[in-house]
Amino acid sequence: MSLHDEKKLLAETEGDAPPGDEAEAPGSDTSKKMTDEEIDAIKRKIRESRKEVHKKTETMISERFAFEEAIKRPYFHVKPLERGQLKNWREYLDFEISFRGYLGDEERIRILFERCLIACALYEEFWIKYAKYTETKDTYKVDYTRSIYDRACNIHLQKRPGIHLQWAAFEEKHGNEEKSAEILNKMVGLFPSLEIVLLRRINLERRRGHLNSALAFYKKAIITAGSTSTGSNLSIRAARFASKVLGNASEAEEILSTAVEKDPKNPRLYLQLTDLYMHQVPFDFTAVLKALNKALSAPLDLQDKLRFAQRKLQFVEDFAPFVTDLHEAEKEYSDLAREVREKMPKREAEPQSLKGEPDTKKAREAYTPALPTTAYSTSAATPYTSASYTNQYNYGSSYGTNYAGSTYNPATYQQGSTWYNQGSYGYGYGNYPYTGY
Secondary structure, X not given: OOHHHHHHHHHHHOOOOOOXXXXXXXXXXXXXXXXXXXXXXXXXXXXXXXXXXXXXHHHHHHHHHHHHHHOOOOOOOOOOOOHHHHHHHHHHHHHHHHOOOOXXXXXXXXXXXXXXXXXXXXXXXXXXXXXXXXXXXXXXOHHHHHHHHHHHXXXXXXXXXXXXXXXXXXXXXXXXXXXXXXXXXXXXXXXOOOHHHHHHHHHHHHHOOOHHHHHHHHHHHHHOOOOHHHHHHHHHHHHHHHHHHOOOHHHHHHHHHHHHHHOOOOHHHHHHHHHHHHOOOOOOHHHHHHHHHHHHOOOOOHHHHHHHHHHHHHHXXXXXXXXXXXXXXXXXXXXXXXHHHHHOOHHHHOOOOOOOOOOOHHHHHHOOOOOOOOOOOOOOOOEOOHHHHHHHHOOOOOOHHHOOOOOOOOOOOOOOOHHXXXXXXXXXXXXXXXXXX
């Protein structure tokens, strides 16, 4: 029954019909009249339905009243919004998105987003939230989400890289790689030294299968890097790409060698260079040892040198052909460990297990860095086998297994070497744990 029919029925029962409805239409059957009981039942049903709608409306208003009252600036202004205002918009949107059960939810959420973006037009988090919401709903088409990104990036947030990166990822996800490249090229032009923008552009080329183009982007980004640290980070990534994806170890070695010359105090470059040699097939013991010695002769901090000495000692333990190599590495490590112990403040030199303990004399005396003192035979003719020394130095069994016949597998390859990223690596010499870089 329509609202007009309900009004007409109520008016007839009360003796006041709507204008134009006083007389019965010609040909209508007036013999069938409703009884008073039927009329009362219909009135009661109409009132109950209206009462239910009124109750639901009242509940919805009361639940939103606090949010509406907290909106102090519903219009646009270049002046930043207060934190409380931003928090209120976030909570209001989250509440409306999670609110379900009544008709018109999607339209109400859309209108609230549009209201929010009037006052918060310069805050990319709300644009991204709106775009991601519409992307997950079947009621909105791809073009609608694209229009949100277009409004945000080309009108309100033309120099905000965050939302541009989101837009580029959205376009690539939906198969529009050319548009994604166009967006990223614009950001590279605006922020030529921003590492995340450069990496997104490079990896887009990699995913498109343009591997040589990706390497060219890497080299250009290294040259135009805004800082030495950024150039070093890009060099490490470029070397990994050349080695693991292109299979060009010589190109990777050249990239890292150039980076070491520009940033000789960066220990991560020496780690990557060592890792590169460790993964080469066939395995070259001399090349790895040369990389470790290069790190030990570099102008690094004493603690960094001690870690490299520790790595060298473990490396020759597992791979050196003669025990004299182990004896020399042990002496080098012992000298560095003693120098570090003498120059470092005592509390900094303590192992992690003692830090945070009560500063008592007993606790301080409990820590005495151990130095390797075992003498080895110096006979150059005696081949060295590591079996007899494994228990004494407590080497992790996984150290040597990470490098056998390593080939690039996109399904299993992870950025970063497991050799220098594993947390337990490096324990056993002088209680100087390797904490990673």
